[in-house]
Amino acid sequence: MSAITKSLPFHLQIYEILKNQILNGEISRGERLYENKISQELGVSRSPVREALRMLEQDELVVVTSTGLVVNPMEFSDMEEIYQCRMAVEPFAAKIAADKLTTEDLDSLRNLVTQARAYHNKNAYEKVVESNTQFHDIIIQSSGNRRLIGIIEKIRSLIILSRKTEFECYQREGDYLDEHEEVLKALTERNGAEAERLLRIHITNDFGFYSLAYENVLKK
Numbered sequence: 001m002s003a004i005t006k007s008l009p010f011h012l013q014i015y016e017i018l019k020n021q022i023l024n025g026e027i028s029r030g031e032r033l034y035e036n037k038i039s040q041e042l043g044v045s046r047s048p049v050r051e052a053l054r055m056l057e058q059d060e061l062v063v064v065t066s067t068g069l070v071v072n073p074m075e076f077s078d079m080e081e082i083y084q085c086r087m088a089v090e091p092f093a094a095k096i097a098a099d100k101l102t103t104e105d106l107d108s109l110r111n112l113v114t115q116a117r118a119y120h121n122k123n124a125y126e127k128v129v130e131s132n133t134q135f136h137d138i139i140i141q142s143s144g145n146r147r148l149i150g151i152i153e154k155i156r157s158l159i160i161l162s163r164k165t166e167f168e169c170y171q172r173e174g175d176y177l178d179e180h181e182e183v184l185k186a187l188t189e190r191n192g193a194e195a196e197r198l199l200r201i202h203i204t205n206d207f208g209f210y211s212l213a214y215e216n217v218l219k220k
Contacts, residue, residue: 010048014038015055022061022071023160024126030073033062059157072158074165076214082155082162083207089151090140091200094183097142098192105142106188109135113180120174125167133160135180139187139199166210176206 004013018038021027033053039046053069056062063072072078101109116131136159140152152159179202186195 004042004044010044011051011055014042014044014048014052017042018052018056019059019061019157022056023157023164025164027071029071029161029165031071032067033069033071060155061157061161072161074161076211078158079162079165079210080207082158083203083210085151085155086159086203087200087207089148090136090203091196093140093143093145093148093152094187094199095192095196096145096148097139098187098190098195100144101139101142101187105138106184109138109184109187112138113177113184116180117174117177120177126164129160129163129167132163132176132180139183166206176202176209179205 004010018027018033027033035046035049035053039049042049053062057064057069061072062069112131112135116128116135119125119127119131140149143149179198183195183198183202186192186198
């Protein structure tokens with residue numbers, strides 16, 4: 001684990017360390033977390049570790065089970081609810097953002113699609129998740145709607161975890177990147193209604209892919 005310094009409150013540092021380890025896969029979904037083990041590895045008392053775990057629990061990255069605290073295993077119902085939230089909010093953000101995106105924003109979106117495709121071709125799915133997350137983040141932030149942005153921010157970590165779950169469990173074709181390009185085209189043309197429609201289709205297709213793959217696993 002990363003070293004703890006005295007420059008920031010311990011519990012905030014521990015929170016960021018554990019959060020990053022969960023999101024990058026160093027700590028697996030469903031893995032149990034032990035206060036004592038974490039405190040020993042980081043060289044701190046259990047009190048800031050307990051506070052950090054409480055913050056992760058509020059983010060729903062950590063959940064309470066009968067055996068103790070574990071990293072959110074991301075059951076199908078969790079994925080479904082996250083995608084439903086995204087379907088309700090993100091497409092409208094794209095509609096608003098269409099008239100507000102700067103030339104620099106559009107260039108960044110274009111570069112991110114190119115990056116994601118290159119990473120996909122190398123099967124570097126962790127990097128694909130990073131590029132795709134940035135793509136969606138730019139659109140959401142460009143909406144300028146503070147409350148809408150706040151809604152997404154509250155579940156942002158779970159969105160990242162859901163994307164990683166999707167890529168880690170199942171191989172993807174590159175069609176989702178074609179959909180990103182279509183959304184980008186609509187945004188470049190300042191066609192908010194079309195961007196909204198296309199992004200809703202994109203998110204719906206993402207969940208449809210996961211649902212089908214999940215069903216196939218259950219049948220085995």
